Amino acid sequence: MAAAREISSDKFVFGCHRFGFGPAPGGGAVSTERHVIPLVRTALDQGVRAFDSATLYRATLQLGAALDALGVDPNTIRFQTKCLRYLGLNAGGAKEHQPEALLQGIPRRYQGLTDKWDPSPKGIEQQICRERIEYGGDILYGVALHDPPDMRKQVGLDWSTDIAPGVEWLREAKRTGFVERIGLGIKEPDFVHEFIAKEPATLDYAGLTFCPSILGPLMKIISAAGQHGFEVTLMGINYGQAFTLTEDPLTAPPFLYNYEVANAAERELMSRFFRICGSTPLLHLSAAVAGLLVTHFPKAVTQIVTSTMTPSRLVDTMRLVREAEVPAPVWAELKAAELIPREFPTS
Numbered sequence: 001m002a003a004a005r006e007i008s009s010d011k012f013v014f015g016c017h018r019f020g021f022g023p024a025p026g027g028g029a030v031s032t033e034r035h036v037i038p039l040v041r042t043a044l045d046q047g048v049r050a051f052d053s054a055t056l057y058r059a060t061l062q063l064g065a066a067l068d069a070l071g072v073d074p075n076t077i078r079f080q081t082k083c084l085r086y087l088g089l090n091a092g093g094a095k096e097h098q099p100e101a102l103l104q105g106i107p108r109r110y111q112g113l114t115d116k117w118d119p120s121p122k123g124i125e126q127q128i129c130r131e132r133i134e135y136g137g138d139i140l141y142g143v144a145l146h147d148p149p150d151m152r153k154q155v156g157l158d159w160s161t162d163i164a165p166g167v168e169w170l171r172e173a174k175r176t177g178f179v180e181r182i183g184l185g186i187k188e189p190d191f192v193h194e195f196i197a198k199e200p201a202t203l204d205y206a207g208l209t210f211c212p213s214i215l216g217p218l219m220k221i222i223s224a225a226g227q228h229g230f231e232v233t234l235m236g237i238n239y240g241q242a243f244t245l246t247e248d249p250l251t252a253p254p255f256l257y258n259y260e261v262a263n264a265a266e267r268e269l270m271s272r273f274f275r276i277c278g279s280t281p282l283l284h285l286s287a288a289v290a291g292l293l294v295t296h297f298p299k300a301v302t303q304i305v306t307s308t309m310t311p312s313r314l315v316d317t318m319r320l321v322r323e324a325e326v327p328a329p330v331w332a333e334l335k336a337a338e339l340i341p342r343e344f345p346t347s
């Protein structure tokens with residue numbers, strides 16, 4: 001592979017999701033000593049300076065412990081997290097919304113707790129202050145509203161009580177300097193447009209779970225980013241596991257597509273990508289697309305959040321984002337099949 005794209009390491013953010021959910025490589029819970037410390041060390045060695053977490057991830061305490069063990073001042077990294085979702089008692093009819101596949105490696109201290117919603121200003125204050133205590137630095141580089149479209153689906157969402165007061169509280173926290181940037185961490189692109197219409201001049205970054213199959217909606221967000229002055233964060237590049245498959249997605253064992261187990265239509269869609277890519281791994285396609293986005297839209301697309309539980313894979317992913325090549329006939333066929341928008345710049 002030729003060195004094709006100049007992408008500075010500060011465009012990469014390490015995603016901490018798996019520090020809490022696991023599983024560790026080979027299965028089971030994640031150990032701070034065996035897994036988290038080597039990953040944080042590798043990320044720092046690669047020049048990564050930003051870490052993305054969430055109250056829900058059960059991950060920030062482990063990150064803070066790793067920084068401590070490595071003798072790294074937490075104020076020398078950028079830490080961004082998310083609120084709205086918190087961990088509460090798994091009792092009294094509480095429903096666990098995370099897919100079973102994601103619940104295999106949760107460390108013991110988080111067992112018996114489940115995801116719940118608290119959009120109140122006091123709830124948000126509690127959530128993000130806990131995050132700050134666990135990571136150990138003074139301020140939060142970013143705080144994103146975590147999955148409000150999921151909240152709408154699961155328990156309903158009333159903007160005037162569930163979004164507006166929390167946003168006002170975050171604006172105040174930003175005025176005081178405790179929070180540097182206000183963001184979204186979401187799986188549904190349309191919500192970005194709804195948010196900027198209802199909360200004008202608020203959004204600093206739109207974090208969107210990402211993979212090449214949502215380039216169409218993403219291009220609209222990039223265009224809105226220029227107009228409204230916010231940045232775009234790619235929260236992952238593989239949509240969970242969808243773009244890491246090395247066998248036909250139509251018949252592969254169950255895999256995650258946008259963090260839910262892929263259904264028949266999603267398998268069929270991924271299989272179309274797989275067949276057109278031929279000998280080009282899907283992983284290379286997703287890395288190349290992410291790399292092209294940050295190089296062609298440098299003002300808008302400012303962060304690629306990536307994650308793995310294997311240090312060498314972090315190195316591989318950063319290299320692939322910079323160097324992975326997709327042959328011109330493959331791009332052409334993906335565009336002809338309308339799997340990649342025609343206007344997407346592929347070189």
Ligand SMILES: NC(=O)c1ccc[n+]([C@@H]2O[C@H](COP(=O)([O-])OP(=O)(O)OC[C@H]3O[C@@H](n4cnc5c(N)ncnc54)[C@H](OP(=O)(O)O)[C@@H]3O)[C@@H](O)[C@H]2O)c1
Nearest residue numbers: 015016017185186235236237238239240307308309313316
């Ligand atoms: N709603 C939200 O706000 C939201 C949603 C999703 C994600 N996020 C953020 O985005 C972060 C990244 O998401 P993600 O972890 O799902 O990232 P991703 O880029 O979509 O995918 C990571 C997957 O790729 C695999 N992988 C990574 N490098 C690989 C390589 N070189 N070869 C083969 N497989 C490889 C990983 O497997 P292994 O781990 O087994 O290596 C893992 O299954 C999260 O940690 C979180 O911080 C936010």
